[in-house]
Amino acid sequence: MDKVQQYERVFRHLDSNGDGKISAPELQICVEKIGGELSLEEAEIVAELIDSDGDGMLSLEDLVKVVESANDEEKMNDLKMAFKMYEDDQTDGYCGCITPKSLKRMLSKLGDSRTVDECELMIATFDLDGNGVLDFYEFQYMMS
Numbered sequence: 001m002d003k004v005q006q007y008e009r010v011f012r013h014l015d016s017n018g019d020g021k022i023s024a025p026e027l028q029i030c031v032e033k034i035g036g037e038l039s040l041e042e043a044e045i046v047a048e049l050i051d052s053d054g055d056g057m058l059s060l061e062d063l064v065k066v067v068e069s070a071n072d073e074e075k076m077n078d079l080k081m082a083f084k085m086y087e088d089d090q091t092d093g094y095c096g097c098i099t100p101k102s103l104k105r106m107l108s109k110l111g112d113s114r115t116v117d118e119c120e121l122m123i124a125t126f127d128l129d130g131n132g133v134l135d136f137y138e139f140q141y142m143m144s
Contacts, residue, residue, distance in 0.1 A: 007067065011060045021057035023047070083139050097133035098123065 001009070014022050014030050022030075024043040031038040038046070050062050086098045086106045100119040107114050114122075123134055126142040134142065 007064050008060065011063050014063075021055070021059060022063065023057050027058070079140055079143060080136070082143075083136050086139070097135050098139060099133050 011022070012018075014026055016026050016029070017023075024040060024047045027047055028038050028040055028043040031043070044056070047056055047058055050058055050066055052062050052065070053059065083098070086102060087096065100116045100123055103119040103123060104114055104116055107119070120132070123132065126134060126138050128138050128141065129135075
């Protein structure tokens with residue numbers, strides 16, 4: 001089953017009356033089924049915030065958008081954590097960047113022994129501003 005089919009299946013489950021939309025009461029029931037609490041007023045606010053066509057109810061596209069943006073946020077958090085692992089600890093005078101020495105240090109911890117020169121070449125491939133280090137945005141580009 002591909003991702004689209006999974007979304008459609010979840011949507012059909014949430015759309016208890018089968019009208020092709022998830023209403024605030026359906027959303028409230030869904031949240032309660034998974035152990036949460038959501039008043040009808042809160043469900044209406046959530047539906048209104050997520051709703052893309054202004055009818056106060058959620059379409060399949062709205063559901064996909066919410067799930068995908070949550071996945072994107074989770075991926076971004078994972079990327080930030082990974083960056084921090086490689087980030088220089090200020091011994092080279094850089095803060096918030098991956099330096100050749102910090103890259104070498106992290107790769108060594110992972111069992112991949114590289115020279116500083118090799119790490120400089122690895123960084124140069126994705127060093128968009130040519131300053132010899134990777135900031136978070138360059139690291140993000142490298143990982144995409």
